[in-house]
Every structure is written in C-alpha cells, then in structure tokens.
Amino acid sequence: MSVRWRAMGGMDLDAVLAIADVVHPDYPEERAVFAERLALFPDGCRLAEGGDGRALGYGVMHPGLLGVPPPLDAPLGELPAAADCLYLHDIALLPGTRGLGLGASVLRDAHALAAARGYGWLALTSTPGARSYWDRAGFAPYAxxxxxxxxxxxxxxxxxxYMVMAVVPSPASGEGRGPR
Structure with missing residues (x-):
C-alpha cells in the first residue's frame, strides 16, 4: 500500500474527526479544537493518506511548556511565548495501517520540527492503550x-x-537543548 504524510488543511477536518471517532472514541474532541491547532500551528498538522487519497491517520502537534499539557477538548487560545517542547497533541492511525511505518515516520517529523524550532523535548499525554507504543518509541514518564x-x-x-523524550536532532539541525 502506498502511503504518505502531507500538510493538513482545513478541508481535511472531517476526515480527522472520522479517524478520531475510530481511534479515540473514549477521548472525543470538538472540531473547533482541531481547527484551532491547525490555525495556530499549521507546521505541526499532518495527514497520512493512501495512494487513493483516502485519509489513514493524522498528527497534530504544537509548541508547549514541559510539564504543562493542555486539557482535553479545550482551546489553547494562543501558543506559549516561552515554549520549550513540541507537544504531540494527537497522533491517530487507523487500525489497518499497522506495519506501514506511519508512526515512526511522523515521530521522525516531530523530532525534526522540534529540533528546527530549538526545542529539546517532545511531550505527550498517553492513553492507557497507547502506553506500550510510546514506551517502545523511547518516551518516559515525566519525572x-x-x-x-x-x-x-x-x-x-x-x-x-504524561511522557517526554529528548529531541534527537537531525544532522543538519545541530544539538537539541536539554532541560533548564
């Protein structure tokens, strides 16, 4: 199956919500939450699609403050001026995408984006069902x-x-910053 990540646009929000309904039925969020994240930080909003153009998953991430995750289903209002991490708000992949490498590739994109912005950390809030994936990916509970x-x-x-991982800088980006 041919798949690729691309920039998310406003026209993708229906597909994002449909995927969220399948992947996260116990953690619903309003369309306005996704629309706001896209408006505030489009560089962190990605859509995975198959060769047929069908949406298979999405990634939504934005600048954040280490140790201060946003509440579920709530607008941010604005991005923090003193951001020190890239917060992975949601990475959701349809069940049929397992084994295609989409999770690993969006995580590489997150590292590259964080390194380019000078953030030393990735952070996320893991659901119980996803915890083993994030553990294997190298995330650890925030101490x-x-x-x-x-x-x-x-x-x-x-x-x-709430889990964190030090940013692995790409060769072109230099070294990531550590915690202050």
Whole structure:
C-alpha cells in the first residue's frame, strides 16, 4: 500500500474527526479544537493518506511548556511565548495501517520540527492503550509531576501518563537543548 504524510488543511477536518471517532472514541474532541491547532500551528498538522487519497491517520502537534499539557477538548487560545517542547497533541492511525511505518515516520517529523524550532523535548499525554507504543518509541514518564499535572491528567480519565523524550536532532539541525 502506498502511503504518505502531507500538510493538513482545513478541508481535511472531517476526515480527522472520522479517524478520531475510530481511534479515540473514549477521548472525543470538538472540531473547533482541531481547527484551532491547525490555525495556530499549521507546521505541526499532518495527514497520512493512501495512494487513493483516502485519509489513514493524522498528527497534530504544537509548541508547549514541559510539564504543562493542555486539557482535553479545550482551546489553547494562543501558543506559549516561552515554549520549550513540541507537544504531540494527537497522533491517530487507523487500525489497518499497522506495519506501514506511519508512526515512526511522523515521530521522525516531530523530532525534526522540534529540533528546527530549538526545542529539546517532545511531550505527550498517553492513553492507557497507547502506553506500550510510546514506551517502545523511547518516551518516559515525566519525572517532575506536580499536583496540577496530576489534576490535568485526571481530567482525561484513569491511567493517563504524561511522557517526554529528548529531541534527537537531525544532522543538519545541530544539538537539541536539554532541560533548564
């Protein structure tokens, strides 16, 4: 099967919501959340499609603050001026895409984007079902958990984990920054 990642556009939001309904039925988000992320940071919004043009998955990421994930199904309002990580808001792939390398390729894109922007970290909030994937990908639980972080994670539901990974810079980007 031929697949590729491309820039997401506003015309893709229906497909994004349809994929989210399949992949994340327990974590619904309104169209406005995806539309806002796309408007605020289009460089971090990608759509995976097959050779037939059918949407197979998406990736939505944006600048964030380490240890401060956004709440589920809530607008950001604006991107943080002092961003220090690239937050992987959602990477969702339809079940039939397993083994095609889409997860690994979008993660490489995330590393490259974070390195190009000078962020030393990738961060995400993992659902319980995805935790083993993120563990294998090299993410680890965030060590500096605060009561505010715990409360935010609880708003998603039980078993959520805030995870981070140091950015692996591409050869052209130089070294990523470490934590301050």
């Amino acid at each position: 500096d958990a605060s009561p505010a972080l715990a409360a935010k994670l609880a708003s998603y539901g039980e078993g959520m984990a």
